[in-house]
Amino acid sequence: KEKNHITMTSVGKFLLPYNCNQCVKTFTINCDQCGKTFTTMSVLKEHLPNMDGKPACDHCGKSFSRMSGLKRHQHSHTGERPYECDQCGKAFTTAYDLKVHQRIHFGERPYDCDQCGKTFTQMVGLKGHQQLHTGERPYGCDQCGKTFTQMAGLKRHQRIHTGERPYGSLLKLLNQTQHKQKKNKNTGPGNKVTEK
Structure with a gap:
């Protein structure tokens, strides 16, 4: 009955929870099988296949809570990057990734720190930065206990501990190049060269 009422009194394909003008009832969109509440009918429709089993990738078997996640993931197997930046030509697997990338070109930094005013292109960057202010260091080394603000640091x-040096030869080459540049910079007319 509630579903019919929503269908009869709503307009458009995206049905939002709302207060009905005719009977003053408030309606939400709920999953009949699990009771979860959703903001739009399209999100509910995406959720429904999960009740029978999570959508899974045919290539690797990885499962996802939403079909949109599966579709995004499938690009990793095909190599397809359908979203191309019209400024520089770089391509992305999702429209969201393209949107975030384009902020670089347009100078958009919509997320700002309320402590110091530093701005970021993504919320994840802001959250990581805010840990500097709070002192939060949630990532700990299980070998020695040292903690870090970001997973990349850990x-x-x-x-x-592992002895892994993935950039060893590259860093060595870079350091040699920088050393030579610094040495050449200091050997011009009037500069003394001091070796240590």
Whole structure:
């Protein structure tokens, strides 16, 4: 009955929870099988296949809570990057990734820190930055207990314990190049060269 009432009194394909003008009832969109509430009918429709089993990738078997996640993931197998930046030609697997990338070209930094005013192109960047202010260091090394604000810092640190040096030869080459440039810069007319 509630579903019929929503259908009869709503307009458009995206049905939002609302207060009905005719009977003053408030309606939400709920899953009949699990009771979860959704903001739109389209999100409910995406959720429904999960009640029979999560959608899974045919190539690798990885399962997803939503069909949109599966579709995004499938691009990793096909190599398809259908969203191309009209400024630089770089291509992305999702429209969202393209949108975030384009902020670089347009100088958009919509997320700002309320403590210091530093701005970021993504919310994840802001959240990581805010940990500097709070002192939160949620990522801990299980070998020595050292903690980090970001997972990337922990992963870099863990290479000390494993001995892994993925950029070893590249860093060595870079350091040699920088050393030569610095040495050449200091050997011009009137500069003394001091070796240590």
